[in-house]
Amino acid sequence: MKPQLFALITAIAWGVGGYFEKKGLHLGNLAPQMGITIRTFIALIILGIVSIPYWKTIPQAGGKALAYMIIGGGIVAGSVGMLCFYHAIKGGHLDQVMPIAFTSPLFGALMGIIFAGEPLTLKNGIGIVLTIGGIITLTI
Numbered sequence: 001m002k003p004q005l006f007a008l009i010t011a012i013a014w015g016v017g018g019y020f021e022k023k024g025l026h027l028g029n030l031a032p033q034m035g036i037t038i039r040t041f042i043a044l045i046i047l048g049i050v051s052i053p054y055w056k057t058i059p060q061a062g063g064k065a066l067a068y069m070i071i072g073g074g075i076v077a078g079s080v081g082m083l084c085f086y087h088a089i090k091g092g093h094l095d096q097v098m099p100i101a102f103t104s105p106l107f108g109a110l111m112g113i114i115f116a117g118e119p120l121t122l123k124n125g126i127g128i129v130l131t132i133g134g135i136i137t138l139t140i
Helices: 003-027 032-050 052-061 063-091 094-101 104-115 122-139
Strands: none
Touching (some): 003 032, 003 094, 032 052, 032 063, 052 063, 063 094, 094 122, 104 122
């Protein structure tokens, strides 16, 4: 499958999941920290099972690669990002929270341009400006 299709499936899963997570937080009167703990626990079980064939690749990945995964994925995105997201969906309206929360591709693109030397093309620049404009339109 093309990466763009996986990205679309990601967006659908996160958008639909956000709706159900907000409902669950409110119906159960759960703290955002408990919501993310439940989500992470279930994800850990499922991902642990589907990743069994790849566990042997961990030692060969090297310390630097694992540090990037631990800091970027586990701490920054997985913990800080998700805790903030759960606080946002519990306290705000999805139509305002989701567009802001899902500007992550914008920040990812900027990181790629600034730190990875990826090119800033006219098309990318227009896309970034349109993304920001769309977010502003949806949230005001």
